[in-house]
Amino acid sequence: MNNSMTEGSEPTLTDKFQRGNVLASSCPSRSILQDVTSRWGVLVLFALLQGTHRFSELRKAIAGVSEKMLSQTLHALEADGFVLRTAHPVIPPHVEYSLTDSGHEVANRVEELVNWIEVNINPILSARDKYSSLKSD
């Protein structure tokens, strides 16, 4: 695994061997993980892999998001340094969102997960059907 971040301070060896910490509730990774794996966070990262998008474009691209949730999700991802917000001072407002370098890193991993699920969706769904028919017997 490669670790490339724009912000300096590379992870130390100690960091690398302090593994499995997410399972401890106090671990700050939990909070980051929740931003990234939140219902809309996943989809925003995935959508931004296609390139820069405006707010309204993201809203259209990600079917079902409310403006409130999209705004909230983008803020969280921006705070974590995964998303870059560029506001052009015009009226009506024009704001663009794109992935930072670290955002690209997480988004790539999210994409792998999403892709695997999309490719294997059929067997998974039939597993679901089989399960629910067993349970209803």
Next chain:
Amino acid sequence: MNNSMTEGSEPTLTDKFQRGNVLASSCPSRSILQDVTSRWGVLVLFALLQGTHRFSELRKAIAGVSEKMLSQTLHALEADGFVLRTAHPVIPPHVEYSLTDSGHEVANRVEELVNWIEVNINPILSARDKYSSLKSD
């Protein structure tokens, strides 16, 4: 990307080129994705990568999870065919949870995401600090 599922019916070419569907709200991948990336789903999959666990072991391993949520999460992952539940008919009950083959596939991808975050936690957190100090100015 390799696709190996225990259940037959490999994904067709059509499946593979029907990409970006998660962004459509009706796509069933959304539902699977939510099970996998749910707050506790991620941690359960991650924990089960270490091997088979009993219910009470998982509860202890995953700090902060309530029994209700653990039970709910395990059911969802079992229904999707990611987790295998083995109940030994004894009293007091003895139930073991493990990953299926497809569970391993998703869990591996979840692990990559989790590991990346854990390794890069420091720069991310300092990005957060910088962001919040900018916002409070």
Next chain:
DNA sequence: AGTATGTACTTTCTTTTGGTAAGTATAAGC
């Protein structure tokens, strides 16, 4: 006989989060 113990849940109730819809700001165009 009655009580405690251990395990894997389920149920009830409260709190937090998410969704829906309407409101806000502001300049340009009709």
Next chain:
DNA sequence: GCTTATACTTACCAAAAGAAAGTACATACT
């Protein structure tokens, strides 16, 4: 001076999550 466009925020209600107590049942202890 009324509408339009864009990126939000706010207020309100529904849904989900969290906390804590309850359930089932055999075995062991008093």
